[in-house]
Amino acid sequence: MSSSSWGTAEPHLPILLVIVPLFGALLVTFLRRGILAWALTLAVTFVLPLIAITLLAKVLQTGQPIIYEIGNWPAPIGIVYKVDQLSAYVLCVISVIGAVIMPFARRSIGAEIQESAQSWYYAVYLLCLTGLLGIVITGDAFNAFVFLEISSLATYVLIALGRHRRALLSAYQYLIMGTIGATLYIIGVGLLYVVTGTLNFDDMATRLGPAIADPGYRNAVLTALGFIFVGVSLKLALFPMHVWLPNAYAYAPSVATAFLAGTATKAAIYLFIRVIFSVFGIALAIDSLPIPLVLIVLSIAAMFLASFSAVFEEDAKRMLAYSSIAQVGYIMLGVALANQASLTGSLAHIANHAVMKTALFLALGAVFYRIGSVMYADMAGIGRTMPLTMGAFAVAGIGLMGTPGTAGFISKWYLGLGAIDAGHYSIVFMIVASSLISVIYIGRITEVVWFRAPSESAKTAKEAPLSMLIPLWLLAGATVYLGFDTQATVDVSAKAAEVLLGGIR
Amino acid sequence: MIETLEKFANHYNFFITIFLMISGLFIVIARGNLIKKLIGLSLFQTSVYLLYLTPAKILNATAPIYDKHYATYSNPLPHVLMLTAIVVGVATIALGLALVVRIKEAYGTIEEDEIFAKDPEAE
C-alpha cells in the first residue's frame, strides 16, 4: 500500500483510526435490521487494518513517531495521539483481529442473539474496538483511562449478551473487578499528575526524573507505580487477578469471546508496557521496588497454575480461557526480563497469541453454532463430522503448544533467548515445562474430538458454513505462516523493543 | 502531639480520601448484596474525585473564568478530568444496576450466596 493513496486524509490517519469505528457504532444504532448492521460493521472493520498498516509502514520507514494534536493543541496542553513502533504494531494486531472475525460473526450472532438485539451488539462491538484502539493510540494518561472505560463498558455488555443467565453474573463480576482496576489506575495517574503537573506520557517521563531524586516526591511516585501496576494487572488478568476472566470468556457469545481473547488483554498489556517502560523507565522499578521479580514470580505462577486448571476443565471455552491466562504469563515474563530478546518475544507473542487464540475460539464458535454446546461430553467425536473446523482447531492448538514450525514456537524461542541473556537458565526450563502442560490440555481435547465415539449431537452435526471456515482457516494458516515468515511479527517487535529499551533512563 | 494533629488537620482531605477509598473497597469485598457492592464501588470512585480536586484548589483563587479583578485562578484541568470521571462512574453504575435488574429477573435474588447456591458452577 502506497502512503499517497490516502490523499488529503493522510495526516489525519491517527484520529481516523478512532473516529471511524466510533461513527460506525453511532450509525449502526440507527439500523434496525441485523444484517444491515453487520454489513456496515464489516465495512468499518475492514477499513481499520488498512489505516493501521499504513501507519505502521510509515513509522517503520521514517523511524520517527507520528504525532497528531487534537484541536491543534500541542502536547502538554492538549491531548495528542502518538503512534510509535510499539503502538502501531499493537494497533495492527487489534484491527486485523477485529476485521477477520467479522465475516464469521453474521451466522454466529444470528444464531446466538435475538434479532432485535443484533444491531446493538454490533454497535457495542464497534465501541469496544474504538476503546481498544484508543488506549493504544493515545499519548495521554487520562485519555487512556477514558478509552479503557469505553472498551470495558462495551465489554461488559458484550459478555452480558450471552445466552446463559450466568453471562449476566460474569458480566457483573467483571464490572466490579474491571472498575476497581481502572480506578486504581486513575488513582496512580492522579498521584503522578500531582507530582509532575502533566498527563502526557512523554512529558511525564521527562519530569519524573527530577521528581524521583526529590525525597519529598519519591514516595508519591512509588505509590503511583504500585497503584498503576495493580490496576492495569487487573485489566490484563495477571495471575492472582485473573478470576474474572474464565467466566467472562466462557459465557460471552462465541464471537465476543474470540474478539476479547485476541484483543482486550493485549490493549491492557500495551498500557502496562507503555507506563512501566516509557513513563517510569524500568530502571526506577528495578532500583526501588522489586517489580521485575514480582512479575517473574506471578508470570511463572500463571504459566503453571492456569495451565493446570486448563487440564482439568470439562468446558472447552473455559479451558481456553485458562490457557489465555497462562499465555498472558508468557507475555508478562518477557516484559519482566526486560532485555532485547525477551521483549521481542513478548511483543511477538502478543500477535501470535492473538492469532492462535482467536482461531481456537472461532472453531469453538463454529461447533457451538452446529451443536449448541462446547462441553467435552457433547463434543466427543465431532472431528469426524466437522473435520475442517476441528482441523483448524488442531493446527492452532499445535501452535499454542509452541511446536517448531508454528507461530507459538517463535515467540517462546525469543523468550527463552531473553531468559538466557538475563542469566536465568531455570526460567528456560520453566518455559519448556509449562509448554508441556499445554501439550496435555490441547492433547486432551484433541483426543476427545478425534478419537472418542461420537456423541448424539456430534453424529448429526454438519460441517460449518463457508463464511465461518474462511476466517477460521485464515487464522489457522497464519499460525503456520508466522512460524516461518517472521518479518511481520519478530522484526517489527524487535524494532519496537529497541525503541522501548532505548527510552530507559 | 500538636505536630501530629497539625499534620492531620493540614491534610484532612487526604485522610477523607483514604477513608472513602478503603471503606468503598471493604463494602465491595465484604457485602454479598449486589446493590450494596455497587454502592461500595461508587464510594470507591468518589474518593478519586476528591484525590484529584484537592490539589486543584489554590488558596485565594477564583473560578477559572477570566475577569479583570482577579489574577489567580484555580486549576481547571482536574475539574474537567473529574467531570469526565463522574460521567464514566455514572455509566458504570447504571450498567451495573441494569445488570442487577437482569440478574434479579433471572435468579430471583440479588444475594450473592443465594445465586451461587442456584448456580454452583458459577463459583
Place this chain on the structure above:
Amino acid sequence: MRLDLILRVGAKLILPFILMFALYVQFHGDYGPGGGFQAGVISAGMVILYAIIFGVRAAKHVAPPRIVEKMVPGGVLIFAGTGVVSMFLGYNFLDYTGFAHDFLHAHEWGILIVEIGVLVTVCGTMIAMFYAFVERGRT
C-alpha cells in the same frame, strides 16, 4: 380529579421554567458554571418530573422512546461530526479555527455546537435510563 391537584398545577407551572433554566445553563456555559452536561440533566429532569406527576404514558407522548433512543447516538454524532467538519475545513480534528474569521469567535461557535451535542446525548441517556428502569417488572 385525584387529590394531587396542587402537585399537578404546581408541576405545570414549574416545567417551562425548568426548561428555561436548562437553556440558561446551556448558553451561559461560556461565562459561568454550566454547559451541556448540566443542561442535559436538568432538561431530562423536566421530562422525568412530568412522568412522575402525569404518568409514564403521558411522558412517552411528549418524549417518545423512539426519539429518545435516537438522541443518544445523535448527540455524539453532532459532537464527533463537528470534529469531522473541522477536518474537512483543513484543520485538525476538533480544531474550530475554520468556523469563523476570528480565532476566538470560531472557538466559541465550535464549543457551542459541541455542547449542544452533549446536551442532546445526556438528555437522551437520562430519559432512556429512566424509561428502562421504570418499565421493568411491569409487563
